[in-house]
Amino acid sequence: MRPVQGPVANEDGEIVAAEDDQRRQDLNPAQAEVLEALGARPHERPAFDPRLRQDLRQRLEARLGPAAERVPKGEVLWVSKHLLSTVHGCEGLFLARDAEPFAWTPSSARGSVAHKAIELAVSWRGDPAPGLLVDEALARLVEVPGSLGEYLGQLGEGERAELHAEATERVSMFQECFPPLEPRWRPVPESRLRADLCDDRIVLGGKVDLTVGRADGTRAGKVLIDLKTGAFSPHHIDDLRFYALVETLRLGVPPRLLATYYLDGGRLQPEVVTEALLDVTVERVVQGVTAALELRGADRPPVLRPGPPCRWCPASAECEPGRRWVAHQDEADGWIATVGEDDDA
Numbered sequence: 001m002r003p004v005q006g007p008v009a010n011e012d013g014e015i016v017a018a019e020d021d022q023r024r025q026d027l028n029p030a031q032a033e034v035l036e037a038l039g040a041r042p043h044e045r046p047a048f049d050p051r052l053r054q055d056l057r058q059r060l061e062a063r064l065g066p067a068a069e070r071v072p073k074g075e076v077l078w079v080s081k082h083l084l085s086t087v088h089g090c091e092g093l094f095l096a097r098d099a100e101p102f103a104w105t106p107s108s109a110r111g112s113v114a115h116k117a118i119e120l121a122v123s124w125r126g127d128p129a130p131g132l133l134v135d136e137a138l139a140r141l142v143e144v145p146g147s148l149g150e151y152l153g154q155l156g157e158g159e160r161a162e163l164h165a166e167a168t169e170r171v172s173m174f175q176e177c178f179p180p181l182e183p184r185w186r187p188v189p190e191s192r193l194r195a196d197l198c199d200d201r202i203v204l205g206g207k208v209d210l211t212v213g214r215a216d217g218t219r220a221g222k223v224l225i226d227l228k229t230g231a232f233s234p235h236h237i238d239d240l241r242f243y244a245l246v247e248t249l250r251l252g253v254p255p256r257l258l259a260t261y262y263l264d265g266g267r268l269q270p271e272v273v274t275e276a277l278l279d280v281t282v283e284r285v286v287q288g289v290t291a292a293l294e295l296r297g298a299d300r301p302p303v304l305r306p307g308p309p310c311r312w313c314p315a316s317a318e319c320e321p322g323r324r325w326v327a328h329q330d331e332a333d334g335w336i337a338t339v340g341e342d343d344d345a
């Protein structure tokens with residue numbers, strides 16, 4: 001059997017690969033797999049041109065300059081992974097969401113509570129139970145002034161218990177599937193990134209669920225990790241690529257690896273960062289920002305792209321293409337169900 005090789009830290013706290021280690025013997029196969037996937041030997045960590053940061057910034061600012069002029073003076077366009085994935089999906093949905101006031105839902109609150117609990121888990125000493133971490137996360141979030149604290153504070157006992165159970169499930173999955181994170185790997189939960197562009201009129205930003213490792217000079221070493229529940233979606237890859245671009249604008253050295261981790265399935269989807277990947281992402285950001293400003297300025301009608309989001313899109317009642325898509329899909333599902341029934345009989 002091939003020896004398991006994964007990240008251990010050298011004396012500088014960098015994540016490097018190593019031969020079998022006593023510590024690994026305590027890991028379950030899912031944890032060992034994560035360890036192996038995230039690790040790299042020093043010679044596997046690429047060095048990048050120190051001019052890359054400036055080059056990316058110049059290209060973005062040259063392309064985004066005309067769009068930035070449209071941002072009202074004194075205002076900032078905050079570009080998040082959500083803005084980009086929505087505007088690159090259905091533009092009608094993008095506008096419909098823009099028009100809706102933000103409101104917490106059980107599902108979005110559950111995600112935030114679970115992320116907070118995982119953040120605590122990374123720095124907590126010992127082996128805290130997932131339920132305890134969720135208790136602590138809830139207690140802290142309720143105290144933070146803002147809409148999430150208010151939302152959590154007004155939950156009834158039943159709603160709170162349900163949210164607690166679902167968040168605990170996520171934290172438990174994380175603890176089961178991830179190897180215990182050693183301080184020398186420099187794990188950072190909820191790591192904030194931002195890049196201010198075009199005289200601070202456009203800000204690219206967000207928060208990475210977890211990072212481990214660090215760059216050494218111009219040699220890449222950091223791994224950006226996004227934790228997901230549910231199934232794979234192509235925009236998960238784009239989300240992390242966006243963060244890789246922002247990290248490069250911030251630091252000058254790209255992350256070494258991007259990894260989406262699917263908690264339900266215990267599956268890691270890794271991607272190595274290259275300059276070509278950053279080039280593609282620059283283009284996606286430019287197109288997304290330009291489209292967002294055109295749509296908000298009502299310069300052109302939105303391009304409708306019917307698909308699964310039509311089922312819960314706020315505009316679905318008035319959107320004919322969306323209604324047609326849902327009806328067609330329901331018909332197809334009914335047909336499949338009928339065939340299934342016949343087969344069973």
Ligand code: SF4
Binds near residue numbers: 307321
């Ligand atoms: S219903 Fe579908 S096609 Fe129409 S705006 Fe919403 S997501 Fe787009």
